[in-house]
Amino acid sequence: MQANSTQPQVHGIFDPATWTVTYVVHQGPGSACAIIDSVLDYDPKSGRTQHTSADKVIDYVGANQLKTEWILETHAHADHLSAAPYLQSKLGGRTAIGDHITAVQKVFKGIFNLEPEFKLDGSQFNHLIQPGETISVGALEGQAHYVPGHTPACMAYQFGDAVFVGDTLFMPDVGTARCDFPGGDAKTLYASVRKLLSLPESTRLFMCHDYPPAGRPVQFETTVAEQRANNIHVHDGVTEAEFVAMRTKRDATLEMPVLILPAVQINIRAGELPPKEDNGIAYAKIPLNVL
Template sequence: MTPSPRPQVHGIFDRNTWTATYVVHAGPGTACAIIDSVLDYDPKSGRTRTASADDVVAYVEANRLKVEWILETHAHADHLTAAPYLKARLGGRTGIGEHITTVQKVFKGVFHLEPGFRQDGSQFDHLFRAGEAFRIGELEGQVMHVPGHTPADVAYRIGDAVFVGDTLFMPDVGTARCDFPGGDARKLYASVRRILELPRDTRLFMCHDYPPDQRPVAFETTVGEQREKNIHIRDGITEEQFVAMRTKRDATLEMPVLILPAVQVNIRAGELPPAEDNGVSYLKIPLNAL
């Protein structure tokens, strides 16, 4: 059997949401996957734009790539996904971890969504099971279920690259918060340590970067670097120490600016809520609920 080639990874950073979107492929003219796309959203006006997604389209078209997958690591709370727009422009299938159904059930209640809102994940083309293998043309991928930030988080391992979503940040930033509904610091510790058991030269790609001390934006690191330098969960930090730190820190954090619009769109695989009889879609803002 021919070994899977080393994936090429192109990151596109959206400074408005501090989010990295990735296009993963084996070279020009091959199949690709898009991971964690961004739909621009202005919370002041309620207007959406596609500038970030159009950068993805331009890269895919310039490299003659065929989109097979449009993947989400989880239902993001800090940006809206551009998956429907990218699918309409480029094709491909949308995918997310199967535990998105748990998140849908929770947030249907939080937002008191319409009776017809489905809680079975069928808004997505495919729900990935833990350990499931998939292909992107010549590339081989595998899904890791990494709960803790949310119950539904997954990481995508493609060759020597792992797209970790919000489980980890760059070593000088640390790890994801665990105070959203269904979050669990102990589960996050276990999830991260599983990632850090991979070979030390495994490339890790972050979904976000919040650089301190004027450091330039960076979103690629390695297992070895994380094990040596991550300020929250490097080697030698115990589960009890991590849980105590994470719980104390989470109590000081404000809610993400876009959590209310983002979650109710992202649990729909990026589709906007059904238009009302005037032809306009509306987002709900539950008062005093979070």
């Protein structure tokens, strides 16, 4: 599971509105880069989008004269909208997500009753990443690890000693991701987490989100050793049965994410807004009494 030994530089940009971290991975000024899990600002009260968070990414890429080769998603997020199309229009690069996105598209096309023309083959993205696939970012070679459980399409991306885990893990004092979305499964997540935690103990793990307990500042980098010792849900010694029981009980108490309805139907489109209707306006659907 170890990617090549060339170590990346990692720059995280935290979005306080969604508790999301966008990462820029590169080898220094003038090199190629990958952008992971970008954020499109969305106001659920007005339905308006903005590019404040994405523009911070653009500013960083420009200041370091980076060449964007990839705009990666770890999965189809339920808590924020992707800014991939906007970033691609400004920076270039190819959009990509794990190849199991097609299963997610199939489920949510039905839930949202999307237009007949919506394809279920992942072709909204420039590339679908296979488990174990090598991802080249200039001279930096990464590897895609398939880590389902939170969703059936979750990927973690490893570049050198840095792994971008998506929503499989949170900081040790927060635990792990929920598994009650369509296609999620706690037993599967346990196996995915243990796979990640089998990496060398010094491996750096970068979270997609942080939800810090009161009094702790935002953090989004930890290590395999720290997770194995201290993760409140899945530290060494926690059995699969214990984890599944905990996760199932906990998930039953959780509210839906604030942005799940607009986020999922846009993120399965690779961040593109739904097609405009005959009045020139794009609409996000709200299925009533379904989720």
